[in-house]
Amino acid sequence: MRFLYIVYQIFIGLPIFLVLTLLTALTTMVGCWLGDGHFWGYYPGKIWSQLTCLVFLIPVKVEGRENLDCKTSYVFLANHQGAFDIFLIYGFLGRNFKWMMKQSLRKIPLVGKACASAGFIFVDRSSPRMIYKTIKHAEKVLTDGTSLMVFPEGRRTFTGRMNEFKKGAFFIADQLQLPVVPMTINGSFDVLPRTGKLLSRHPLTLTIHKPIYPLGKKGPENLEMLMTESYKSISDGLEQKYK
Numbered sequence: 001m002r003f004l005y006i007v008y009q010i011f012i013g014l015p016i017f018l019v020l021t022l023l024t025a026l027t028t029m030v031g032c033w034l035g036d037g038h039f040w041g042y043y044p045g046k047i048w049s050q051l052t053c054l055v056f057l058i059p060v061k062v063e064g065r066e067n068l069d070c071k072t073s074y075v076f077l078a079n080h081q082g083a084f085d086i087f088l089i090y091g092f093l094g095r096n097f098k099w100m101m102k103q104s105l106r107k108i109p110l111v112g113k114a115c116a117s118a119g120f121i122f123v124d125r126s127s128p129r130m131i132y133k134t135i136k137h138a139e140k141v142l143t144d145g146t147s148l149m150v151f152p153e154g155r156r157t158f159t160g161r162m163n164e165f166k167k168g169a170f171f172i173a174d175q176l177q178l179p180v181v182p183m184t185i186n187g188s189f190d191v192l193p194r195t196g197k198l199l200s201r202h203p204l205t206l207t208i209h210k211p212i213y214p215l216g217k218k219g220p221e222n223l224e225m226l227m228t229e230s231y232k233s234i235s236d237g238l239e240q241k242y243k
Contacts, residue, residue, distance in 0.1 A: 005199075009056060013055050013056050028117055041098070042118070047091075048090075060203070060204045072179065074095075076089075076097060076150065076180075076181045077152050077180055080156045081157060081193075083156070089206065093183075095145075098148055099120045100168070134172075138172050139176055154166045159242075161238075162235060174226065179212060184207040187203050
């Protein structure tokens with residue numbers, strides 16, 4: 001069965017995925033150029049992610065959507081187990097959001113341009129002025145229920161266990177006084193770990209925890225609370241082998 005799945009993903013799944021990626025990038029760029037960036041910056045990517053999981057025969061389960069209010073903007077946070085984290089969240093979270101991404105990802109041919117067209121937030125830490133600019137951009141974007149999605153570890157794990165969190169997402173949540181929503185991903189490391197080359201067919205689960213609201217004032221105390229509580233919530237939801 002494993003051999004058949006390898007043959008399938010290389011000769012059927014991968015070519016379909018590449019075509020879907022190309023079409024999604026072009027649709028996003030043209031749609032955002034011609035019309036509503038709020039719509040075209042989200043739905044093509046959502047459908048692309050859902051189809052990717054379908055094409056590669058990956059089962060998906062989402063828990064905790066009842067914890068979210070449809071009119072509230074959130075800063076969503078999740079552990080980063082593997083490449084399929086992106087498809088799981090983009091396709092199945094069910095909320096319009098913008099990704100917060102490293103500046104270097106803007107250089108990826110076609111995909112980087114599509115992400116910029118979609119209004120994703122690229123983080124430039126080169127100077128305090130650029131960090132301030134990032135926050136002001138986020139403030140304009142995160143309105144009317146549009147949210148921000150961040151992997152606070154900053155990179156995929158090598159072991160399946162969480163790395164330490166970076167402060168960027170929490171700093172934005174603090175400055176804009178937005179609630180953060182911790183989310184736990186299980187299964188992505190088993191599908192395709194950072195060092196893996198081929199997929200394994202394994203279920204993906206996204207657990208959406210209850211929002212953590214700011215203390216009502218900006219500053220180090222609020223920042224520390226958001227980081228500590230978020231890390232604990234995500235960690236508590238991990239499978240035992242990855243705690």
